[in-house]
Amino acid sequence: MNFKETKLKGCFILEPKIFKDERGYFMESFNEKTFSEGIGQKVTFVQDNQSFSTKGVLRGLHYQTGEHAQAKLVRVLQGEVLDVAVDLRPNSPTYGQYESVLLTGENQTQFFIPRGFAHGFLVLSDTATFFYKCDNLYNKESEGGLMYNDPTVNINWNFPSEELIISEKDQVLPNLENIRKVW
Template identity: 50%
Template structure:
């Protein structure tokens, strides 16, 4: 596995070594020790989540407040997404900046999104299956979000707004400047 720091160094692109032959392919999708060594911190994923969505579905931007904040390791099993991680750590030099990367069944890339980031994605292919590991359980009382089309963040979701399928919850999230953010 190759690890590459993105324009926000704490967000890490994970590129697996894929072995292919006439039978198909094989790759290691997660190797705890290697990721921990690269990021310089211990991780303890406790839950795997999976979502199936059609083209145009936008999920996010979501996060949880401390003490239930979550690091995530996200990937696409089938299809393609544009994955977004927004730095919401007030004391960070990249506060309010974001990483946008395409994850797909073909490139098999994964993205490590640490605590202190809002996360979201938009589905670019039909019948996409998105999978992710988290290092803390869901806590409804600490669940927060930021409006996907916030002008301060200026995220290009790569699809026209009228083509997006968004939950009422995500449509009604606060703007970045009004969101309850990490200190």
């Protein structure tokens, strides 16, 4: 596994070693020891989640606050998504900045997003199956969110806005100035 830290300290792009032959392929998608060494810290995942979405579905930007904050290791099992993390750590030099990564079932790239970040993704293929690990259990009372089109963050989704499919809940998330603090 190749680990590349992004401009957002603590966020890593993980590129697996894929072994292909006439039968298909094999790859190790997670190894606790390799992962901990690669990101320079120990993270214990306690919950796995999976979603299926169609082209144009934008999920996010979501996060958990306080003691329920979550780090995530995300990947796409089938399809293609643009995955986005926004730094919401109050004293971070990259506060309000984002990183985007193309995750596909073909490239098998993963994205590690530490606690203190909002996370979301946009489905670019006809369908996509999205899988992620969390290091803390979901807690409804600790939900936070950031509007996907916040003008300060200015995420380039590179997709026609009139074709986006966004839940009612995600359409009314606050802008960066009014978000619920992560801690």
